[in-house]
Amino acid sequence: MQNPHDIQRLLDIMSRLRDPNGGCPWDLEQDFSTIAPYTIEEAYEVADAIDRNDLSDLKDELGDLLLQVVFHAQMASEQGAFAFGDVVAAICDKMVRRHPHVFADASVEDAEAQTIAWEETKRREREANGHEDRSALAGIARGLPEWQRATKLQKRAARVGFDWPDVTPVFAKLHEEIDEVRAEFAALDANPGDAAARDRLEDEIGDVLFVCANLARHAQVDVGAAMRRANLKFERRFRAMEALAQADGTSLADLPLQAQDRLWNRAKADEKA
Numbered sequence: 001m002q003n004p005h006d007i008q009r010l011l012d013i014m015s016r017l018r019d020p021n022g023g024c025p026w027d028l029e030q031d032f033s034t035i036a037p038y039t040i041e042e043a044y045e046v047a048d049a050i051d052r053n054d055l056s057d058l059k060d061e062l063g064d065l066l067l068q069v070v071f072h073a074q075m076a077s078e079q080g081a082f083a084f085g086d087v088v089a090a091i092c093d094k095m096v097r098r099h100p101h102v103f104a105d106a107s108v109e110d111a112e113a114q115t116i117a118w119e120e121t122k123r124r125e126r127e128a129n130g131h132e133d134r135s136a137l138a139g140i141a142r143g144l145p146e147w148q149r150a151t152k153l154q155k156r157a158a159r160v161g162f163d164w165p166d167v168t169p170v171f172a173k174l175h176e177e178i179d180e181v182r183a184e185f186a187a188l189d190a191n192p193g194d195a196a197a198r199d200r201l202e203d204e205i206g207d208v209l210f211v212c213a214n215l216a217r218h219a220q221v222d223v224g225a226a227m228r229r230a231n232l233k234f235e236r237r238f239r240a241m242e243a244l245a246q247a248d249g250t251s252l253a254d255l256p257l258q259a260q261d262r263l264w265n266r267a268k269a270d271e272k273a
Helices: 007-017 025-029 032-051 055-078 084-097 111-128 146-159 168-190 195-218 223-247 257-272
Strands: none
Touching: 007 055, 032 055, 032 223, 055 084, 111 146, 146 195, 146 223, 168 195, 195 223, 223 257
């Protein structure tokens, strides 16, 4: 009998699911592109369990995320590209290579110096692999969530000195971008069918979001964590509004906006009580 904690058991299960003779029809239909969204979703569910400090759920979600790695490795193995063992070997080699201060005789002063050394090692690896892009922004994946990619772009630019010295000009830039959004809203209101005006509005809203990401970076706040917190807060208060409306013998949907606003304020007040 196999050890239930042995990774080989999971590999065998995945292999069986993908077996053309008696495997799971759904699993057999999948490929890298169809599984990729599930991989991203599972990573977010891991982050959600961490936010909720639910270690039991975190255990389950980490298992779901591990299954995604195994799934991709199984499909690659079927194509003769690589196997799960190659994935493990690659990450082990990479971690040893990128931590010479731990596994060799290099030294770093602090975490910030280690981050700089890490990025320099990644740059040398890209060059060794034939990547000719020598930009300070090279290697930032386009598949990242855009808020995360914005932060990475800004951090890379900052490393070569392209950054505001403090948060004050970031606020000024934010006000400037909001004014530009207002102007584009007015232009679109004047001509609702103007596709170019809609494109400009999208562009300006993107600039506002980019500056907000920069503001978070200067505050050393993770944009994703801040957004998750805002979403959770909105959901919590909205559900409280629904409960208050129900307690008053009505439905939130049947109330005018002014009455809904009063319930929102009650929900906020109840949180602070």
